Amino acid sequence: MTSIISKKLxxxxxxxxxxxxxxxxxxxxxxxxWTEADLAILQSLSxxxxxxxxxxxxNAVADSETAARFGHRLFFDTRLSVNGxxxxxxxxxxxxxxxxxxxxxxxxxxxxxxxxxxxxxAYSPWLYWDGxxxxxxxxxxxxxxxxxxxxxxxxxxxxxxxxxxxxxHFYELLFGPLPDFNDRRRFPDAxxxxxxxxxxxxxxxxxxxxxxxxxxxxxxxxKAIAAYERLxxxxxxxxxxxVRAVLSGNQTTAEGILSNEEILGLQLFxxxxxxxxxxxxxxxxxxxxxxxxxxxxxxxLPDRGRIDGVRLVRDDPFNCLGEYSDDPDRxxxxxxxxxxxIELIAATRTPSLRNLGETAPYSHKGQHETLAxxxxxxxxxxxxxxxxxxxEKPLGLSRRxxxxxxxxxxxxxxxxxxxxxxxxxxxx
Amino acid sequence: MARxxxxxxxxxFLLFPLAASAEDDSWLTRSGYYRISYKSxxxxxxxxxxxxxxxxxxxxxxxxxxxxxxxxAGGMPLHNHGLxxxxxMTTEIGSGDYLLEGxxxxxxxxxxxxxxxxxxxxxxxxxxxxxx
Numbered sequence: 001m002t003s004i005i006s007k008k009l010x011x012x013x014x015x016x017x018x019x020x021x022x023x024x025x026x027x028x029x030x031x032x033x034w035t036e037a038d039l040a041i042l043q044s045l046s047x048x049x050x051x052x053x054x055x056x057x058x059n060a061v062a063d064s065e066t067a068a069r070f071g072h073r074l075f076f077d078t079r080l081s082v083n084g085x086x087x088x089x090x091x092x093x094x095x096x097x098x099x100x101x102x103x104x105x106x107x108x109x110x111x112x113x114x115x116x117x118x119x120x121x122a123y124s125p126w127l128y129w130d131g132x133x134x135x136x137x138x139x140x141x142x143x144x145x146x147x148x149x150x151x152x153x154x155x156x157x158x159x160x161x162x163x164x165x166x167x168x169h170f171y172e173l174l175f176g177p178l179p180d181f182n183d184r185r186r187f188p189d190a191x192x193x194x195x196x197x198x199x200x201x202x203x204x205x206x207x208x209x210x211x212x213x214x215x216x217x218x219x220x221x222x223k224a225i226a227a228y229e230r231l232x233x234x235x236x237x238x239x240x241x242x243v244r245a246v247l248s249g250n251q252t253t254a255e256g257i258l259s260n261e262e263i264l265g266l267q268l269f270x271x272x273x274x275x276x277x278x279x280x281x282x283x284x285x286x287x288x289x290x291x292x293x294x295x296x297x298x299x300x301l302p303d304r305g306r307i308d309g310v311r312l313v314r315d316d317p318f319n320c321l322g323e324y325s326d327d328p329d330r331x332x333x334x335x336x337x338x339x340x341x342i343e344l345i346a347a348t349r350t351p352s353l354r355n356l357g358e359t360a361p362y363s364h365k366g367q368h369e370t371l372a373x374x375x376x377x378x379x380x381x382x383x384x385x386x387x388x389x390x391x392e393k394p395l396g397l398s399r400r401x402x403x404x405x406x407x408x409x410x411x412x413x414x415x416x417x418x419x420x421x422x423x424x425x426x427x428x
Numbered sequence: 429m430a431r432x433x434x435x436x437x438x439x440x441f442l443l444f445p446l447a448a449s450a451e452d453d454s455w456l457t458r459s460g461y462y463r464i465s466y467k468s469x470x471x472x473x474x475x476x477x478x479x480x481x482x483x484x485x486x487x488x489x490x491x492x493x494x495x496x497x498x499x500x501a502g503g504m505p506l507h508n509h510g511l512x513x514x515x516x517m518t519t520e521i522g523s524g525d526y527l528l529e530g531x532x533x534x535x536x537x538x539x540x541x542x543x544x545x546x547x548x549x550x551x552x553x554x555x556x557x558x559x560x
Contacts, residue, residue, distance in 0.1 A: 125478075276536070277507070277535045277536075277537070278534075278535070280475060280476070280534075280535065280536065281475070281476055286475065286476050286512075286534040286535065287476065287534075288512050288534040289512075333478045333529065333530055334478055334513070336529075336530060337478070337513040337514050337515055337516060337529065337530025337532075338513065338514065339510070339511065339512065339513055339514035341510065343509055343510060388508075390507065390508070390509060392508065
């Protein structure tokens with residue numbers, strides 16, 4: 001009799017223990033309260049902490065509205081391509097937060113990497129996944145001559161400015177008289193210092209002075225596009241509203257803004273998951289270069305990333321120290337003190353985490369279709385294919401914690417802070 | 429959150445004695461040849477902003493040293509990575525002060541700067557700890 005009772009009691013205890021364990025593991029969980037240190041981190045991530053736009057002394061028209069209007073037209077103009085089919089907006093679509101929804105950009109051909117968003121790039125000292133350009137204007141020039149992207153050449157582009165009365169008007173208002181490129185003996189139909197042998201040969205036959213005058217006009221195209229791109233800025237998200245409420249001590253309002261799961265995800269984000277090591281500041285990026293062990297794109301060799309990007313940006317004639325910069329002091333601390341080294345093998349630039357909902361797929365070649373797949377990478381921290389994965393220790397988060405983290409990341413979506421007129425093709 | 433606080437606190441106590449002998453925010457170099465201190469252009473130092481420091485070099489007796497060559501390396505020992513930039517001493521200001529340009533940090537946490545001082549071929553190093 002006693003043994004039956006004790007057996008029943010044992011079974012009961014086991015059931016209660018199981019239920020309690022299950023409750024502990026899977027039951028609803030409330031976020032703990034924020035410490036002072038946490039609040040400082042939350043504030044540092046808030047969009048309210050975003051400073052005003054940093055000046056770009058290398059671009060004299062960076063803050064000119066006329067230049068932005070000119071750049072707006074250029075950005076959406078498919079004539080800026082070899083066959084009239086590709087504009088900047090082909091890969092940087094405003095409705096997708098200036099990305100294209102593809103693993104790799106598709107212009108004239110297939111681009112080498114994923115098209116990064118241009119939202120908030122005015123804040124970054126480096127552009128592209130490998131940082132091979134150091135200003136928005138220098139970046140804007142690169143795709144124009146890339147055979148896989150716009151596929152054109154600078155001679156064609158500067159001539160377009162001269163031939164289109166509206167463009168010529170804008171150009172001369174901003175930069176003074178456009179040189180006369182009509183003498184075909186001096187200025188061929190197509191020429192550029194690029195890999196294509198025909199274009200290169202035509203370029204090399206030009207005098208250095210003529211090449212220089214074409215380069216000046218070409219750089220000015222980039223500077224106008226950059227003046228437009230400087231206006232493309234992120235807007236306040238639910239996360240930012242939450243931080244505002246928490247910092248003003250309004251806990252009840254705060255809890256109505258983010259769900260428990262999202263707050264738990266935020267706690268993981270700044271704590272155990274160590275996301276703010278790289279995704280810090282109000283744009284959730286340090287704009288630095290890290291190898292995080294992302295697998296290569298199927299069929300591609302592993303991407304060398306920043307180790308090549310450093311060489312390319314130093315060699316770029318349109319960089320901050322180059323002769324086409326408008327800064328007479330050539331005050332270019334980032335480029336002057338740029339570093340290289342084996343740590344930068346396969347390192348790519350930290351992307352912003354604002355607007356992830358609109359910017360899939362993720363990683364430098366769109367290797368990750370979903371956020372869950374990106375988080376899984378950090379949870380495993382695999383060996384890097386080349387170089388060294390900085391994420392040395394797997395996060396080891398549970399499936400539930402990963403869901404919380406993902407829920408939090410979803411709270412970082414919001415319409416842009418840019419006036420709607422800039423987000424569609426310009427109307428004449 | 430409490431766990432991280434404990435981790436960070438433990439870290440500071442564990443690493444500080446290893447780093448350098450600090451007295452009033454100045455550091456004596458390893459072989460005792462020089463004492464250095466610095467003043468950052470940014471007060472307090474913020475991450476993700478490139479800026480400069482003025483490094484002051486003096487003898488252990490407190491006499492400012494002229495003609496020093498200063499080089500700086502470093503990184504985050506716990507993350508196994510270096511500095512995001514390559515800071516350089518660009519100007520000798522005078523009175524033992526030297527301008528170090530191109531300083532930037534891209535993460536909060538514990539950093540170490542390995543500073544090498546060379547005055548007239550007499551070289552010495554020191555690790556300057558920095559918590560951001």
